[in-house]
Amino acid sequence: MHKYIIRRLLLTVVVVFGVTLLTFLSIHMSGDPTIFYISERASKEERLATRKRLGFDRPLHVQYLDFIVNLARGDTGNSLKHRVPAFDVVMERMPATLELTIGGFLLSTIVAFPIGVLAATRRGTMTDGTLMLGAMLGQSMPSFWLGLMLILFFGVTLRWMPVSGHVAFLKPLFEGRVDEALTNVPQAIRYLLMPMVAVSVYSISRNSRLIRSAVLEVLRQDYVVTARAKGLNERTVMMRHAIRNALIPIVTVLALQFAFLLNGVIVVETVFSWPGVGRLVFDAVSHRDVPLVMTAVVLLSFLFVGANLIADLMYGFLDPRIRLE
Amino acid sequence: MNKKVPMLLSLLLIIVLGLVPIMSSAQTVPTPDDDTLVIAINGEPGSMDPAQVGGTTGGSNFRIMMHTFATLYELGQASGAIDPYLAHSFTVSDDGTEWTFHMHEGLTCDDGEPLTAEDAAYSFNRMADPANGFDGNSAGFVVSSTGFIEARADSELDVTIVAAKPQNRAMRLGLYSEILVHCKDSYEAMSLEEATRTVVGSGPYSLTEWVPGEYISMQAVEGFDLRPQGFDEIVWRFIPEPSTAVAEVITGNVDIYKEFPANQADAIRNSGMAEARFFPGTTRTYIGFNLNPDAPFRVDNPDHLGSQAIMETDVRVALQYAIDTDAICENLLLTTCERATSLVNPSNADHPTLEPYPYDPAKAEELLDAAGYPRGEDGVRFSLEMKSRRLSGAMAPEVVLATAQMLSDIGVQTEAIFQESADWVAELLTHDLGPLYFGRTGGSEWSAQYDMADIPGHAAGGAAAETNYTNWDNDFWFSGWDILPVLTGYPEAERALEIAMLEEFYNDPPWLMLFAGPRTEAVSNRINYESRADYFITGYSATLKDDM
Numbered sequence: 001m002h003k004y005i006i007r008r009l010l011l012t013v014v015v016v017f018g019v020t021l022l023t024f025l026s027i028h029m030s031g032d033p034t035i036f037y038i039s040e041r042a043s044k045e046e047r048l049a050t051r052k053r054l055g056f057d058r059p060l061h062v063q064y065l066d067f068i069v070n071l072a073r074g075d076t077g078n079s080l081k082h083r084v085p086a087f088d089v090v091m092e093r094m095p096a097t098l099e100l101t102i103g104g105f106l107l108s109t110i111v112a113f114p115i116g117v118l119a120a121t122r123r124g125t126m127t128d129g130t131l132m133l134g135a136m137l138g139q140s141m142p143s144f145w146l147g148l149m150l151i152l153f154f155g156v157t158l159r160w161m162p163v164s165g166h167v168a169f170l171k172p173l174f175e176g177r178v179d180e181a182l183t184n185v186p187q188a189i190r191y192l193l194m195p196m197v198a199v200s201v202y203s204i205s206r207n208s209r210l211i212r213s214a215v216l217e218v219l220r221q222d223y224v225v226t227a228r229a230k231g232l233n234e235r236t237v238m239m240r241h242a243i244r245n246a247l248i249p250i251v252t253v254l255a256l257q258f259a260f261l262l263n264g265v266i267v268v269e270t271v272f273s274w275p276g277v278g279r280l281v282f283d284a285v286s287h288r289d290v291p292l293v294m295t296a297v298v299l300l301s302f303l304f305v306g307a308n309l310i311a312d313l314m315y316g317f318l319d320p321r322i323r324l325e
Numbered sequence: 326m327n328k329k330v331p332m333l334l335s336l337l338l339i340i341v342l343g344l345v346p347i348m349s350s351a352q353t354v355p356t357p358d359d360d361t362l363v364i365a366i367n368g369e370p371g372s373m374d375p376a377q378v379g380g381t382t383g384g385s386n387f388r389i390m391m392h393t394f395a396t397l398y399e400l401g402q403a404s405g406a407i408d409p410y411l412a413h414s415f416t417v418s419d420d421g422t423e424w425t426f427h428m429h430e431g432l433t434c435d436d437g438e439p440l441t442a443e444d445a446a447y448s449f450n451r452m453a454d455p456a457n458g459f460d461g462n463s464a465g466f467v468v469s470s471t472g473f474i475e476a477r478a479d480s481e482l483d484v485t486i487v488a489a490k491p492q493n494r495a496m497r498l499g500l501y502s503e504i505l506v507h508c509k510d511s512y513e514a515m516s517l518e519e520a521t522r523t524v525v526g527s528g529p530y531s532l533t534e535w536v537p538g539e540y541i542s543m544q545a546v547e548g549f550d551l552r553p554q555g556f557d558e559i560v561w562r563f564i565p566e567p568s569t570a571v572a573e574v575i576t577g578n579v580d581i582y583k584e585f586p587a588n589q590a591d592a593i594r595n596s597g598m599a600e601a602r603f604f605p606g607t608t609r610t611y612i613g614f615n616l617n618p619d620a621p622f623r624v625d626n627p628d629h630l631g632s633q634a635i636m637e638t639d640v641r642v643a644l645q646y647a648i649d650t651d652a653i654c655e656n657l658l659l660t661t662c663e664r665a666t667s668l669v670n671p672s673n674a675d676h677p678t679l680e681p682y683p684y685d686p687a688k689a690e691e692l693l694d695a696a697g698y699p700r701g702e703d704g705v706r707f708s709l710e711m712k713s714r715r716l717s718g719a720m721a722p723e724v725v726l727a728t729a730q731m732l733s734d735i736g737v738q739t740e741a742i743f744q745e746s747a748d749w750v751a752e753l754l755t756h757d758l759g760p761l762y763f764g765r766t767g768g769s770e771w772s773a774q775y776d777m778a779d780i781p782g783h784a785a786g787g788a789a790a791e792t793n794y795t796n797w798d799n800d801f802w803f804s805g806w807d808i809l810p811v812l813t814g815y816p817e818a819e820r821a822l823e824i825a826m827l828e829e830f831y832n833d834p835p836w837l838m839l840f841a842g843p844r845t846e847a848v849s850n851r852i853n854y855e856s857r858a859d860y861f862i863t864g865y866s867a868t869l870k871d872d873m
Binding site (some may be wrong): 047090 | 327344372374461465517521523536537539563564565566568578745746751791
């Protein structure tokens with residue numbers, strides 16, 4: 001197990017390296033970032049001076065290697081827009097993104113699971129058809145549009161929910177201000193609800209379809225038939241034999257879903273003015289703030305790979321026959 | 326079945342009980358109180374360093390910082406006015422290069438430090454010091470446009486700003502009015518990094534909280550009497566999505582939101598919460614004819630009829646008649662606009678003889694026939710590409726597509742091509758964008774020369790000048806710029822030359838002239854607030870209505 005974890009952690013380095021390389025190349029392929037840092041009336045000399053000051057006059061491979069060497073030392077440079085360490089800017093926004101991602105993950109898991117199981121156990125019935133039709137609609141709905149519709153209905157028409165904004169819960173918690181974090185909980189949930197729904201509807205739909213398939217697959221297995229033949233009641237058959245065995249593929253999907261939610265928050269954070277990393281990255285890409293984009297990508301890559309690692313490790317707990325070597 | 330019903334009911338009860346407190350508190354979504362003004366802006370500043378205006382840190386920071394920092398003079402609320410602020414008057418040296426501002430007595434910064442001429446001089450010098458690496462409007466534009474050399478304190482209340490050249494008074498004063506004054510001791514004690522987030526202001530409000538990604542709040546400074554302070558607190562909310570900002574206006578959570586999408590005006594009006602205002606802006610919208618003989622599209626394809634045709638003045642004049650700006654403004658921007666006669670905002674132009682080119686497609690066709698570009702068998706005279714970005718307002722894709730269609734209607738088959746901003750700007754700066762490009766550029770209400778400076782004179786490079794994006798090569802225009810400084814102090818002669826230059830622009834147009842702005846602004850019904858035509862928002866001038 002330890003060897004496996006070490007191997008996976010080493011692989012993480014390779015993955016992060018690859019991701020940073022691709023990000024670096026894509027951001028530079030879209031033009032010289034210098035133009036975002038000069039006045040529209042700047043002279044050619046000023047442009048060249050700014051280019052040099054920002055280091056964009058160096059060959060691309062030198063810029064990239066510099067970034068990697070500094071990254072190894074824990075220094076990802078100063079954000080060009082914010083003029084403070086990019087790492088600090090990203091970490092400042094990370095708690096809000098985690099609130100949204102974890103909230104969305106929990107919601108999508110809690111809702112998708114019963115829907116998937118119910119659809120599987122009622123296969124071919126109207127319940128199954130209705131649930132899967134809903135799932136298909138949910139998967140087809142862009143989160144941007146859904147977010148605006150939620151704002152329109154619950155925020156503007158009914159006035160039940162705040163249109164946009166955020167009340168912090170994790171940030172004060174991480175900073176040791178536990179009382180403030182706990183006091184903020186009701187407000188934090190209020191502000192989280194609509195963005196959380198917008199970010200998780202796609203996941204709910206996709207997960208419920210996958211859970212349905214996984215449970216159906218297990219229900220066809222001999223040991224389920226045997227359990228029923230033994231006269232076990234349906235609840236025991238489902239809980240002890242079917243669902244537990246269906247969990248392995250489901251856990252894989254859920255772990256990937258966590259990473260998917262991290263991507264999805266970019267749009268949702270923008271719609272709901274949520275002060276997270278997604279919105280920050282969007283803004284940083286628009287401004288070609290290379291150090292900030294790279295820092296955010298590195299940190300999100302670690303989260304992405306970490307979620308997958310956790311999923312792999314859970315296999316062993318769910319199915320003792322699996323040994324990770 | 327019997328077991329399931331109570332289970333489901335219990336689950337439902339838990340959900341309802343859980344949601345009740347959330348919903349009940351949600352129904353009291355707080356709207357701003359009477360002491361607080363809430364302004365929504367799309368972008369968040371990266372820095373609140375007063376020497377770093379726009380540029381890297383985003384253009385929105387000047388809007389905010391003009392509440393926390395004061396300037397020697399200020400671009401006033403009224404059209405074209407430049408009003409005294411920290412300085413009550415100024416004098417200009419005989420050669421026009423040294424401007425001495427006479428400041429008020431008893432001024433202080435937020436931390437109580439006396440604000441004197443030494444601080445004003447420090448603000449200019451700090452901003453212009455290359456070692457500090459500031460970019461954007463102040464360091465990147467004002468310094469070069471005014472030929473700034475240095476600022477010095479002549480006495481406790483007199484600060485002199487030295488420039489390399491004389492300049493039109495309105496233009497110089499307007500440019501100096503964009504420099505935010507801050508206290509020397511406070512800022513010398515800070516690192517550049519600390520100055521991005523720490524504000525020791527000199528204006529009517531002092532920063533109280535900055536929550537990144539969410540808002541900046543500021544409190545009225547006690548005893549500051551150079552400007553009104555209509556509200557005790559101003560909150561600037563960062564709302565990137567325009568539809569969300571409009572929803573906040575409709576629900577009464579935002580008092581001022583500039584540049585809302587025109588198609589949401591009815592939603593704002595129908596809400597009964599706010600007024601949807603449309604008014605002429607100062608940002609000039611135009612179609613540029615790229616006349617650069619060395620542009621890649623021309624060099625790579627020397628026989629391309631369209632890119633050669635627009636090199637001819639007659640063709641460029643003919644195309645002016647093809648665009649129905651009234652239809653564009655009324656149907657797409659939902660307002661009326663005044664068509665421009667030149668690169669100067671209509672409010673600045675004050676031209677006695679020039680009339681905007683009318684929409685007359687028949688005349689456009691007639692002129693193109695006469696210029697030797699008849700319609701072919703397929704109805705096409707020649708084809709052109711028009712490059713644009715996907716922006717909002719006057720540069721929205723539908724506006725770009727409408728103009729392309731209008732040109733196509735007279736036989737000039739025009740394809741609108743939407744590019745990534747970075748690519749578009751990169752080609753623009755190197756004069757390679759085109760053959761046509763759909764563009765906009767910031768303008769003013771206080772100086773025709775400020776607007777004209779987009780295409781500077783010989784000294785700045787003539788056709789090759791950085792901001793002469795069309796590469797227009799007109800010796801009369803360039804010579805005009807050489808003469809203008811000599812006429813400083815002779816306003817009538819200066820104005821006559823400006824008018825002659827604008828006539829030249831009209832008759833040999835490097836732009837297909839459209840309109841200035843227009844701008845939109847949503848203003849809550851609970852406040853009194855006068856909208857500004859320019860980019861700025863002066864929240865300090867807003868007051869709560871008496872009946873609210």
